Amino acid sequence: MTWRDIPDLVALEERLFPDDAWQAPAWWAELAGRPRREYVVVSDGARVMAYAGLDHGGEVADIMTLGVVPEAQGHGLGARLVEHLLERAAAEGARHVMLEVRADNGPARSLYTARGFEIISTRNRYYQPGDVDALVMRRTTPRSGVWAGSTRMAGSATEASASASRDGDASALGAGPHPEEAAS
Numbered sequence: 001m002t003w004r005d006i007p008d009l010v011a012l013e014e015r016l017f018p019d020d021a022w023q024a025p026a027w028w029a030e031l032a033g034r035p036r037r038e039y040v041v042v043s044d045g046a047r048v049m050a051y052a053g054l055d056h057g058g059e060v061a062d063i064m065t066l067g068v069v070p071e072a073q074g075h076g077l078g079a080r081l082v083e084h085l086l087e088r089a090a091a092e093g094a095r096h097v098m099l100e101v102r103a104d105n106g107p108a109r110s111l112y113t114a115r116g117f118e119i120i121s122t123r124n125r126y127y128q129p130g131d132v133d134a135l136v137m138r139r140t141t142p143r144s145g146v147w148a149g150s151t152r153m154a155g156s157a158t159e160a161s162a163s164a165s166r167d168g169d170a171s172a173l174g175a176g177p178h179p180e181e182a183a184s
């Protein structure tokens, strides 16, 4: 991610998170937070298609955000980004990876659960408007220290969320660059 991505990210956030989209100043602050903050974007060459971010906090890393353009949802991009973040967290020495997700975000909850995240607490009526609870989820590094490429195999069980539309025409993205290769 570079500053050139910020206009796309603001526009995408407004589509994905209409109640609390990050505006440009928030993205500039995240960029200024490097190297502790690490963001990756996936581009189709013309625009940002997906993005995700991590806070490296030593033993505990936090997933800051994750989003896939609605037209490309349901084709594996979100899963690849989560797996990329898990690899990056482990590479920087994290034992645990934490995140918060809306309780009513079924797709994201499924995504995170399938990758070994477990609900460890609930923040009641955290998201406003709407009085929606926040679920705090955590994934712990396996004792081997290896985050399996398919975290589904190494994971225990839990949940995750999003308002994904599974239609769209982004199947070509499945053969696209690994998020790491698209990062800048």
Ligand SMILES: CC(C)(COP(=O)(O)OP(=O)(O)OC[C@H]1O[C@@H](n2cnc3c(N)ncnc32)[C@H](O)[C@@H]1OP(=O)(O)O)[C@@H](O)C(=O)NCCC(=O)NCCS
Pocket: 016, 065, 066, 067, 068, 069, 072, 073, 074, 075, 076, 077, 078, 079, 080, 100, 101, 102, 105, 106, 107, 108, 110, 111, 114, 161, 162, 163, 164, 165, 166
């Ligand atoms: C959540 C989100 C990032 C998932 O990205 P995606 O590219 O659509 O997800 P994938 O295609 O990689 O699917 C991965 C898993 O997510 C879950 N999932 C994705 N879409 C789903 C849907 N519509 N319903 C149920 N589960 C869904 C499934 O568990 C899926 O695993 P599977 O492929 O084995 O079925 C995407 O829907 C999104 O950007 N949502 C809006 C923003 C958001 O909610 N971000 C998360 C904030 S915590």
